[in-house]
Amino acid sequence: MxxxxxxxxxxxxxxxxxxxxxxxxxxxxxxxxxxxxxxxPKKEMVVVDADGIVNVNMITSDRMKFNLRKITVKAGQKIKLTLTHTGKLDKRVMGHNVVFLKQGVKTSVFASKAAAAKENDYIPEGTSAVIAYTKMLGGGETTTIAFTAPAAGTYDYICSFPAHYAMMKGKLIVE
Ligand SMILES: [Cu+2]
Structure with a gap:
């Protein structure tokens, strides 16, 4: 057995x-x-349309992350940027924006000033350090801004919600 x-x-x-x-x-x-x-699908996040406008599809979520870490455009090109927050959290907890900074502006210095500007959606009032920025979004929201690409060079962009810039940052490369 x-x-x-x-x-x-x-x-x-x-x-x-x-x-x-x-x-x-x-x-x-x-x-x-x-x-x-x-x-x-990743390649279609930056599309130049028939009118020559660069359509940028920036996506965030409840994670502190931008889908794009690098955007390449040409000087003087019109940019239409749509920011979408696909998360569920309120903007007071997990707010996101995109702020394009002028050259020579240190991201950490700007971010600490921005963190103190809660009443103004975390954008320092009367600042001369930014090229363009979106409003602060909470989960499920979306917004679009339009601006013109500055002179050739490399520019930083960040989310100015307190402490987010360490992870939510990228480079706008103007050729
Ligand atoms: Cu953020």
């Missing part, structure tokens, strides 16, 4: 081993396809 049991256990072991090896092949093939489809 013991021998029969041992034999059954052995056979079951071999059969299951054989099966799992066979199953591994199609799983690998599926993974490759998923990666390909994921990459495609």
């Amino acid at each position: 013991k021998h029969i049991l041992t034999a059954i256990v052995c056979i079951t072991f071999f059969v299951s081993c054989g099966k799992s090896k066979e199953e591994k092949v199609p799983v690998k093939a599926k993974k490759t396809t998923v990666i390909k489809t994921k990459k495609a």
Whole structure:
């Protein structure tokens, strides 16, 4: 009896081993396809339309992250930027905006001034440090701004909600 049991256990072991090896092949093939489809939509976040306007689709969520860390445009080009907050949290807890800073403005210095300007949506009143900025959004909200690309150079953009700039930042590269 013991021998029969041992034999059954052995056979079951071999059969299951054989099966799992066979199953591994199609799983690998599926993974490759998923990666390909994921990459495609990312490129469409910056689109130049028929009128030559650069449409920028900036997306944020309840995570402190911009979908775009780099936007490349040409000097004098018209930019239409739409910011969307796909999260659920209130703007007092997880507010997001986009603020494009002039050259020579240190992001940490601007961010600490902005953090003290809660009454003004975290934009220092009368500031001369910004090129353009959106209003502060909460979860589920969206807003659009239009501005003209400045002279060639590299410009920082951040979210000016307190402490967000460390993670929510990027570069506007004007060619
Ligand atoms: Cu933010």
